[in-house]
Amino acid sequence: xxxxxxxxxxxxxxxxxxxxxxxxxxxxxxxxxxxxxxxxxxxxxxxxxxxxxxxxxxxxxxxxxxxxxxxxxxxxxxxxxxxxxxxxxxxxxxxxxxxxxxxxxxxxxxxxxxxxxxxxxxxxxxxxxxxxxxxxxxxxxxxxxxxxxxxxxxxxxxxxxxxxxxxxxxxxxxxxxxxxxxxxxxxxxxxxxxxxxxxxxxxxxxxxxxxxxxxxxxxxxxxxxxxxxxxxxxxxxxxxxxxxxxxxxxxxxxxxxxxxxxxxxxxxxxxxxxxxxxxxxxxxxxxxxxxxxxxxxxxxxxxxxxxxxxxxxxxxxxxxxxxxxxxxxxxxxxxxxxxxxxxxxxxxxxxxx
Amino acid sequence: xxxxxxxxxxxxxxxxxxxxxxxxxxxxxxxxxxxxxxxxxxxxxxxxxxxxxxxxxxxxxxxxxxxxxxxxxxxxxxxxxxxxxxxxxxxxxxxxxxxxxxxxxxxxxxxxxxxxxxxxxxxxxxxxxxxxxxxxxxxxxxxxxxxxxxxxxxxxxxxxxxxxxxxxxxxxxxxxxxxxxxxxxxxxxxxxxxxxxxxxxxxxxxxxxxxxxxxxxxxxxxxxxxxxxxxxxxxxxxxxxxxxxxxxxxxxxxxxxxxxxxxxxxxxxxxxxxxxxxxxxxxxxxxxxxxxxxxxxxxxxxxxxxxxxxxxxxxxxxxxxxxxxxxxxxxxxxxxxxxxxxxxxxxxxxxxxxxxxxxxxxxxxxxxxxxxxxxxxxxxxxxxxxxxxxxxxxxxxxxxxxxxxxxxxxxxxxxxxxxxxxxxxxxxxxxxxxxxxxxxxxxxxxxxxxxxxxxxxxxxxxxxxxxxxxxxxxxxxxxxxxxxxxxxxxxxxxxxxxxxxxxxxxxxxxxxxxxxxxxxxxxxxxxxxx
Numbered sequence: 001x002x003x004x005x006x007x008x009x010x011x012x013x014x015x016x017x018x019x020x021x022x023x024x025x026x027x028x029x030x031x032x033x034x035x036x037x038x039x040x041x042x043x044x045x046x047x048x049x050x051x052x053x054x055x056x057x058x059x060x061x062x063x064x065x066x067x068x069x070x071x072x073x074x075x076x077x078x079x080x081x082x083x084x085x086x087x088x089x090x091x092x093x094x095x096x097x098x099x100x101x102x103x104x105x106x107x108x109x110x111x112x113x114x115x116x117x118x119x120x121x122x123x124x125x126x127x128x129x130x131x132x133x134x135x136x137x138x139x140x141x142x143x144x145x146x147x148x149x150x151x152x153x154x155x156x157x158x159x160x161x162x163x164x165x166x167x168x169x170x171x172x173x174x175x176x177x178x179x180x181x182x183x184x185x186x187x188x189x190x191x192x193x194x195x196x197x198x199x200x201x202x203x204x205x206x207x208x209x210x211x212x213x214x215x216x217x218x219x220x221x222x223x224x225x226x227x228x229x230x231x232x233x234x235x236x237x238x239x240x241x242x243x244x245x246x247x248x249x250x251x252x253x254x255x256x257x258x259x260x261x262x263x264x265x266x267x268x269x270x271x272x273x274x275x276x277x278x279x280x281x282x283x284x285x286x287x288x289x290x291x292x293x294x295x296x297x298x299x300x301x302x303x304x305x306x307x308x309x310x311x312x313x314x315x316x317x318x319x320x321x322x323x324x325x326x327x328x329x330x331x332x333x334x335x336x337x338x339x340x341x342x343x344x345x346x347x348x349x350x351x352x353x
Numbered sequence: 354x355x356x357x358x359x360x361x362x363x364x365x366x367x368x369x370x371x372x373x374x375x376x377x378x379x380x381x382x383x384x385x386x387x388x389x390x391x392x393x394x395x396x397x398x399x400x401x402x403x404x405x406x407x408x409x410x411x412x413x414x415x416x417x418x419x420x421x422x423x424x425x426x427x428x429x430x431x432x433x434x435x436x437x438x439x440x441x442x443x444x445x446x447x448x449x450x451x452x453x454x455x456x457x458x459x460x461x462x463x464x465x466x467x468x469x470x471x472x473x474x475x476x477x478x479x480x481x482x483x484x485x486x487x488x489x490x491x492x493x494x495x496x497x498x499x500x501x502x503x504x505x506x507x508x509x510x511x512x513x514x515x516x517x518x519x520x521x522x523x524x525x526x527x528x529x530x531x532x533x534x535x536x537x538x539x540x541x542x543x544x545x546x547x548x549x550x551x552x553x554x555x556x557x558x559x560x561x562x563x564x565x566x567x568x569x570x571x572x573x574x575x576x577x578x579x580x581x582x583x584x585x586x587x588x589x590x591x592x593x594x595x596x597x598x599x600x601x602x603x604x605x606x607x608x609x610x611x612x613x614x615x616x617x618x619x620x621x622x623x624x625x626x627x628x629x630x631x632x633x634x635x636x637x638x639x640x641x642x643x644x645x646x647x648x649x650x651x652x653x654x655x656x657x658x659x660x661x662x663x664x665x666x667x668x669x670x671x672x673x674x675x676x677x678x679x680x681x682x683x684x685x686x687x688x689x690x691x692x693x694x695x696x697x698x699x700x701x702x703x704x705x706x707x708x709x710x711x712x713x714x715x716x717x718x719x720x721x722x723x724x725x726x727x728x729x730x731x732x733x734x735x736x737x738x739x740x741x742x743x744x745x746x747x748x749x750x751x752x753x754x755x756x757x758x759x760x761x762x763x764x765x766x767x768x769x770x771x772x773x774x775x776x777x778x779x780x781x782x783x784x785x786x787x788x789x790x791x792x793x794x795x796x797x798x799x800x801x802x803x804x805x806x807x808x809x810x811x812x813x814x815x816x817x818x819x820x821x822x823x824x825x826x827x828x829x830x831x832x833x834x835x836x837x838x839x840x841x842x843x844x845x846x847x848x849x850x851x852x853x854x855x856x857x858x859x860x861x862x863x864x865x866x867x868x869x870x871x872x873x874x875x876x877x878x879x880x881x882x883x
């Protein structure tokens with residue numbers, strides 16, 4: 001075969017693959033709205049099926065039936081369910097998440113106030129989890145089956161198994177109460193005013209050059225992010241370590257070893273890139289789910305994020321607020337998983353689609 | 354040497370950065386010298402028409418004034434009113450003379466138009482507007498500083514209603530765009546403080562310079578929220594906050610805080626209890642329709658033991674439906690714990706001789722003290738009346754409980770009640786009122802919503818009559834209401850809970866008003882002069 005033929009065949013393969021990737025991406029993108037519609041419909045129905053409505057949450061065991069009915073009418077809960085649903089879907093299509101039943105404020109605005117806090121915590125936690133998890137995994141990889149590897153495995157399983165609320169409370173008591181190094185909770189010192197901007201305190205304070213706010217926000221972020229990061233690090237260390245072990249036993253690695261290629265080179269050029277692919281998938285999905293799912297950490301450290309808002313909204317049966325948060329979090333999960341899937345599909349030639 | 358130079362430089366840089374960072378971040382940031390108040394719960398709205406949660410009510414009470422206030426002795430004290438309300442001879446019109454020296458935070462004058470605007474707005478959009486809508490017919494402003502309220506029926510309890518935070522006057526000019534909708538993140542009222550910052554993380558209030566009454570004793574307050582009792586407790590213990598409110602503080606933490614205050618490490622203030630805890634019986638159920646059974650249950654509950662076990666004695670045992678500060682009876686009406694009488698009554702009802710009555714008791718699973726009360730009563734019954742009675746427990750989330758009360762699902766359920774305004778009527782009516790009674794079964798009314806389904810014609814008559822009377826005559830009718838309820842036993846009161854607050858030793862002891870609200874304006878730093 002001529003060299004030119006080889007180039008032609010290669011470019012044909014690349015083109016064919018690109019076409020397939022594009023088709024795959026379009027299919028996934030087309031499926032995303034359907035998935036969101038299903039999720040939003042499901043949450044709409046489940047909320048209505050659950051006993052108690054916003055009137056019960058607001059009035060408790062107060063007020064007579066006339067007053068309760070009046071409030072129900074005011075909140076639009078007297079309309080037929082199908083009408084409420086159609087109205088909700090129509091508004092959703094137009095990007096309107098409705099108004100909170102509790103304080104009549106726009107749900108989008110309320111979410112916009114709390115989302116940055118959750119994203120900030122989520123990103124910081126993932127960075128810490130990756131640092132700790134990958135470091136533990138690499139130590140194990142460097143000396144497989146040694147004492148450090150065993151300790152790393154135990155660490156991985158241990159962090160995964162620890163009850164989040166318990167470890168969060170212990171960390172809070174140790175660092176905030178006994179040692180007094182870090183604040184108990186919140187996002188900022190009570191005597192400081194958050195700068196106007198995106199809502200990401202760290203970024204906003206850097207942008208404004210306000211180092212007092214930066215220092216305070218970092219100090220407040222440290223404990224919740226480290227706790228969450230520590231709890232998540234196990235899954236990364238275990239995932240990398242297990243995948244790495246599997247890959248080291250594959251034929252192509254053994255072939256490389258038999259050709260006399262140095263071990264470090266095999267690890268860094270041949271084994272690690274493949275072993276890191278599942279870690280990338282996990283990281284993507286974890287960050288998306290963290291935005292709405294770090295509830296116990298947000299509660300313990302009084303972190304004013306989306307998960308805490310969701311919990312309060314569920315307790316108060318604030319239907320539009322719950323629906324809004326679920327839709328936003330689902331959109332993020334769907335978008336990030338879509339992005340990660342396309343990224344992996346494009347960089348891993350073994351994946352067929 | 355090179356190695357040391359290469360590594361030493363970044364390490365030194367790191368140390369310098371760490372020192373600078375620590376210096377910056379650990380320096381107490383108190384540029385405004387504000388006192389930090391902490392409690393549990395996010396305040397979503399500062400609109401008086403929207404306020405229905407204790408915390409919002411607490412804060413609005415410092416940002417605004419009401420026409421009247423209940424003082425620490427339980428008496429009506431004029432605030433924005435110039436004197437006591439004057440009732441017309443037919444009892445259908447109340448005249449209230451208003452103060453002339455009051456300014457809103459935006460500089461506009463308070464007058465009868467402003468007061469009428471605020472009441473009408475609450476009637477229109479208020480979340481709890483039902484408390485006045487069936488009573489107030491019309492509001493007139495015949496003079497600049499005279500308000501006339503026309504009632505749909507004579508109502509003696511209206512005086513207490515005039516202390517409601519929901520009727521806090523707000524500036525009509527500032528709220529002109531918010532006549533028919535809530536303004537959540539701002540408030541322009543007449544109180545000793547004005548709002549300086551509102552965000553999900555923090556609310557700041559500062560003294561209002563043109564306040565008509567005594568000025569605040571401090572430079573302002575920052576309110577922050579922590580979500581758990583442990584966080585709140587740790588925050589006051591480590592000095593990260595200056596004042597702690599007792600809302601959502603667990604009983605164990607209350608006890609330690611109480612001990613710390615006795616040791617002089619913190620100051621503790623106690624307000625009048627406005628919240629009562631009780632067990633409601635569904636009187637039309639097969640199990641509890643017999644009065645004898647309800648009486649037996651009433652004699653079987655050891656309130657002192659339960660209070661000690663659940664709250665280390667922090668909750669006061671209660672044998673009345675009315676909190677002590679509004680007390681109308683000198684003696685408690687509900688039966689005391691007497692297991693022997695309880696046993697006899699159970700025997701008379703056909704139980705004890707090998708026959709054990711099982712009562713399903715529902716508690717709100719998201720209220721820790723309810724669960725502890727249920728568990729303790731269950732164990733106490735095992736100790737005292739195990740051959741006659743068995744309590745089976747059932748935890749249900751509170752919103753679900755409220756929804757299902759009127760469906761008649763729960764035979765016995767632990768609940769609590771805080772009156773909408775400080776008056777005995779606001780405790781008796783919502784728990785006992787019934788519009789349609791047949792054979793002591795309530796078909797329609799508050800008793801159905803409250804899950805007791807109990808009604809009594811004589812009680813209803815006295816309750817209605819009490820609204821037409823004043824003074825001792827009114828109290829007599831209300832006493833009669835309590836007495837009938839204590840005999841009918843649709844409800845057994847268990848305890849009441851005093852609000853408490855703790856301050857750091859550099860601040861003075863916290864004070865409460867007669868409605869159980871902390872007087873933030875009275876808090877002062879012992880070493881600072883304002």
